């Protein structure tokens with residue numbers, strides 16, 4: 512036999528014996544927080560809520576200081592994350608209502624998901640936690656590429672058995688389609704489930720999407736968490752702090768499982784929030800950013816963002832070029848050995864999946880590739896009610912019929928000084944780029960329940976304890 516024929520045979524045998532090629536592939540762990548403020552983690556300067564476990568993760572990570580999500584609220588960000596595409600390309604621009612009878616309100620079946628692609632590379636795949644990508648059985652995580660699922664299928668959930676909450680927040684925990692009652696504190700439960708998965712899957716490459724509901728409302732915390740947040744005077748922030756402490760504890764359980772099972776060195780970890788803090792609702796803190804969840808100012812979608820792979824990526828350093836949650840898909844696919852073309856990730860195509868917007872970050876994070884992974888990043892909400900684009904240090908914001916606003920984020924991270932009148936040519940250029948991108952998008956295919964995610968400002972939330 513010619514050697515050109517022997518090589519594929521050898522590769523095939525390696526796959527059969529579960530050896531060699533599989534061993535080189537890292538596990539991929541994506542941890543997503545829900546509504547976590549930019550400044551509410553120690554590694555971004557938080558003083559009143561201790562987050563030692565997240566800070567320890569940051570010490571072994573690159574901290575992406577311009578780390579973004581593709582939407583300033585929940586479900587669309589998750590749709591972008593799992594497809595690697597701007598979610599407005601396929602109409603997923605709002606939160607799906609809890610409608611088990613609707614085959615429309617969910618992540619369209621036309622889209623290929625990251626776990627589907629990783630499965631072709633031999634990965635075990637699991638999702639644990641918040642789904643929020645459709646309530647109809649056709650949208651169930653098990654039908655969208657995840658071998659295993661446990662969590663809450665809606666947009667949120669009560670944290671304690673018997674606690675108050677609307678119908679969507681009261682649905683039973685779903686474990687691979689079977690219902691079970693919530694046993695114990697939700698965040699702790701999810702952390703324990705994730706640790707169990709990590710321990711059980713050692714030796715085979717795995718992908719785990721761990722989507723916490725914390726620190727999203729309701730502000731329901733255990734007495735033990737309340738005690739640890741007792742130094743915070745503001746009642747609403749105290750409840751929120753309890754949720755953040757619970758999140759940090761659970762992240763600690765997960766990172767300990769990685770370490771104790773000897774998988775830290777072989778696991779790529781992403782950590783970020785699905786959107787910025789809703790400051791009026793939870794008294795979360797996005798300092799020094801302007802705006803909050805729902806807005807296309809930085810406070811809406813610039814988030815705490817870490818990437819860790821000890822030994823492969825620098826630890827405890829900052830990476831300043833803009834990156835986005837859409838990059839997780841091509842990065843994971845490339846490290847799993849799924850072919851990407853072209854190799855630099857620019858509008859890459861993976862096995863028939865068209866128009867990737869994410870980029871394989873790995874060569875940029877290692878320093879092998881210089882420069883910015885993206886020429887521009889774009890955002891759109893409300894079917895076109897608000898737009899933003901970032902290009903280098905510049906950011907253009909366009910709200911409804913208002914004149915465009917232009918900010919230099921290098922000198923003005925808080926978007927306080929509109930430079931559009933001084934730089935009309937740049938403002939026009941960025942508006943044209945936005946308009947061209949917008950032409951590639953479609954109208955939202957479903958509406959958010961209650962007409963939108965930008966909730967009205969309301970009084971301080973009441974903290975519930977148990």
Ligand code: CA
Pocket residue numbers: 545546584585727785786
């Ligand atoms: Ca959220």
